[in-house]
Amino acid sequence: MLAFQDVTYAHPNKDVLFSGLHFTVNRGEKIALIGPNGAGKSTLLRLMAGELQPLSGNIRQDEPPYYIPQHFGQFDHLTVGEALRAGERLHALREILSGNVTDARMAALDDDWTIEERCREALAHWHLAGLPLDLRLAALSGGQKTRVFLAGILVNQPAFLLLDEPGNHLDAAGRALLRELIAGWRQTLVLVSHDATLLRLLPEVFELGKKGITVYGGGFDFYKEQKAIEQDALRQDLHSREKALRKARETEREAMERKAKMDARGRKKQDKSNVPTIVLNTLRNNAEKSAASLKKAHAEKMDGIAEEVNRLRKEMPDIDKMKLNVDDSALHKGKVLLTAQALNIRFGERLLWPEGLDFQIRSGDRTAIRGGNGSGKTTLIRLLLGELEPSEGTLQRADFRAVYIDQDYSYLDGGLTVYEQAQRHNPGALEEHEVKMRLNRFLFGPEDWNKPSSGLSGGERMRLLLCVLNIGTKAPDMIILDEPTNNLDMQNVEILTAAINGYDGTLLVVSHDGEFLASLGMTGEIAL
Known part of the structure; x- marks a missing residue:
């Protein structure tokens, strides 16, 4: 059991994030923890895990949880074995088998003679068979890192699991394994996620907001119904x-x-x-x-x-105000923008795709690009944008203007403030007060105008990007979204969906989130 009693947490700069939290997680409960970006969900998980200490109040737990945080490269120094939380045992086992037997090494191993075998089995389950246990995480892709951390659950078999956005970076196959893990979990679980398909697997919802923790006991769909009523x-x-x-x-x-x-x-x-x-x-x-x-x-x-x-x-907040209220694309519907025939690209001696790609994209199409981690989705986008040239086949491109939006919203200049960012995309048609009105519409008040763009959350960067596209007034002919929901909470996914559904041009979307794709009304698919 885990109990929070009148818990208050403040950032190092003394700003209070939340105060007076009261709630209990009982043994065997499976809970979805949701709330807007900035509410403190990740911080709350770190408090549960014992990585942070509260400013005041008490946190009582029967056993330490097994915590899998979001990763942004901060664990790249770890080996695969260390990320599986088996590094010390693996080292002790190898030393003992080499004849270097000491009491300390025997204590570190703790009679876990099958630890190496279990690590390899867990990695194989997560489609990472043959991955060296002494390899640094820095050498792996984002999806592979996530799979390694999730494999640690099979290795250690914890009784209490904390997961912070575990679906980020996973492809369709990885997400299927994750759903299988969560659906079959019989121990205590607290999950932070914006993925509705995962949240629906849990019978209880805790919402973290300005009023503290609100408990909804009927599952995610019941929560949505209650929120709609509220x-x-x-x-x-x-x-x-x-x-x-x-x-x-x-x-x-x-x-x-x-x-x-x-x-x-x-x-x-x-x-x-x-x-x-x-x-x-x-x-x-x-x-x-x-x-x-x-x-x-x-x-x-x-x-x-x-x-x-x-x-x-x-x-x-009024989501309807945050639609892409820009002029329609000047291209007529149905104009052929891209035609690929046997398209392929070579890396060294190897072609990226076993068979060349054949597809056509017309103005007004909404096309999903699907494929597993490492299948070449980003490379295909670079080909479509003209940043790379094909090694084989042909790619014919019409003249069109595209905006590429990745999961980090790097279309924005992190060195500019919020207001400077808006002015940079102002073609001169808007006066200063009109630019500030647009910022206000996207929930950036006067207190936000001088904030550096680099310090904004994922949801804030997404809203600022939508705002600057609105300020530009001239719609791009094509918008390319590359895993845009990875760092967004549910409210911001809804804002993004509503905004993109107000866009009349051509849309290309890379996403493993089937529900998000369905909400955008995709009309075609490129499978890699």
Whole structure:
């Protein structure tokens, strides 16, 4: 069992990430941990794993969990055996078998004489048969690294498992093995993922948000239904408050107009009477004070309603505002953009694809590029963009403008601030206040404009990229998405999907996420 009691965590700079967390993970529970980017899901897993300590509160656990974090190259110095968490035992076994027997090595091995065999079996299960146990992770692809870490589960057979976005970098075959692992897991499990197919395998959902942990006990689809009900209630509440605000403003206007008319009639009567000037001044001062008091009372009422309206608006960002509101591509539908015949490329003496590729892409097509890790998807994109030349076959390219969007959103310049990034893509048609209005529409307020783009989260970089495409006003003829959902939470995947579905041009998408592809309405496929 794992219990959090009134736990508060603060970053090293003293900024509090979350406070007062109360929840329990019971033995055998399988939980999906979800929440927006920046809520602290990965930090929460590290607290569960004991890698971080809370600022205050208590964390109680019966046994340490087996934690598999997201990897961004920070583990490249490890060997495969160390990543399997078997490095010390493997070293001890080899030394003992070589005749170097010591009490320390026997203690390190702990009678685990089958450790090397189990490591090789686990790697073979994850389609990594023959991978040297002393090889550095730096020599592996992202998908291979993920498989190595997941293979460690089979090697160590933990009773409590923490997984942070384990589907990132995996191809279709790897994702199938991951689904099999999670569906068949009978011990305690906490999973952070944006992949709905994985989340649906778990019976319970914990949502981490501004209010702490909210528990939904009916699975992921039940969670989505409840969130839809909550958002509908929020929407109705917001509509009601906005209506009340408009009514309050109208009431204030009418009250001030009545007061002004009454004061005007009073002044006319006073002017016709023989009231002394000093008395007239007193009456007029009293009238002005009365008007000011009335205006203040109405202002206080409206301020309260306006504050509530702003709070509700912040709780429910308007995804519809973040569509690609750009001019349609100038290319007519059906124009042939790319034609490949027996297309192939050579690396050394080896051709990348066993058979050359034949396909045609027309303006307006939505085409998925599918293939396993190492099948050459990125190489194909570079060929299509004209960055590489084919070694065999032909590739005919029409004149078109393409924007390539990878999972790190490197289309953006990390050396620029958010505002500088927006201005860089402004062709001069927009004034400064209009650029800032576009940034606000994509949830970048004044407090964000001077932030360096390199410090933004994956979801923030995605929103900024959509924003600069909007600022450009002229739509690209083709958008190429290369695993765009890898570093996004569910809300940002929804934003990206809504934005791309508002795009009228040609779309090429590399993704192992079948649900994401289905939501984009793909019309064709290139299989590698």
